[in-house]
Amino acid sequence: MKKAFLIIGLIVFCQMFAQKKYHFDYALFIKPTSTTNKNPKEFIYLLNSKLNNYNLFVEDKDSITKSLRLIDQNGVYVSSIVSSNEFFKAETFVNSCNETSRYGNPYKHKAKNYNFINFNDTIINDTSYYHYAVKCNKKLKYQKKKKIVTIHYIVEKSSPTYSPFLLHTTVYEMWKISKNIPNGILKLIYYIDTNGKTTGKLEVKNAIKIDKYLTIPEECDFTNDTIRNKRPLINFGQLLLKS
Secondary structure (H helix, E strand, O other), X not given: OHHHHHHXXXXXHHHHOOEEEEEEEEEEEEEEEEOOOOOOOOEEEEEOOOOOOEEEEEEEOOOOEEEEEEEXXXXXXXXXXXXXXXXXXXXXXXXXXXXXXXXXXXXXXXXXXXXXXXXXXXXXXXXXXXXXXXXXXXXXXXXXXXXXXXXXXXXXXXXXXXXXXOOOHHHHHHHHHOOOOOOOXXXXXXXXXXXXXXXXXXXXXXXEEEEEEEEEEHHHOOOOHHHHOOOOOEEOOOOOOOO
């Protein structure tokens, strides 16, 4: 009888401390430029080179702390703060359910309004890169009214096993439907408006291999249907892609 209670106790203990773990093996240090913001802050994305359904956005909150925001396209959003020193030193970022929310993409149905377009290779400093874009297939009048931009991706050719880093939730939904773009580490993203003008860029200044993790308790893993249905849905708008 005592042995049975011990086993049950161990099971309960393990369940209490069970965690969902996200692994990151690459960090992209990104310098943005914008026609509307003269001094945009540089930021970092932590990625998994084999799994592109999640990423961790990192930016300075103040002089001593960093803001971490993870989006898992399958249903999880995490928002937390760590000291800048701990961010670079830590192997694992541990989060509670208070920092975790159910995530949903309200623009999922918009994926049908955009197409991937593959271009000829782009040459930068004598190096050849893949070049593709995400373009709206609606009429130009609609695009102008909604201020929709075309997103161009410049991607390294030397990393064919690296899943596309697509940044925007709607573009990720497009990729799930039509995986007709090349793999590779991101070099540059730039945005072209309906007048053919460049409105902004995200330039990867450095891409380094890392080995870091982010964890959440399993009881707030909203990729699980049973858990997800118990929590209200939080919708997050697009960062840069107009709907």
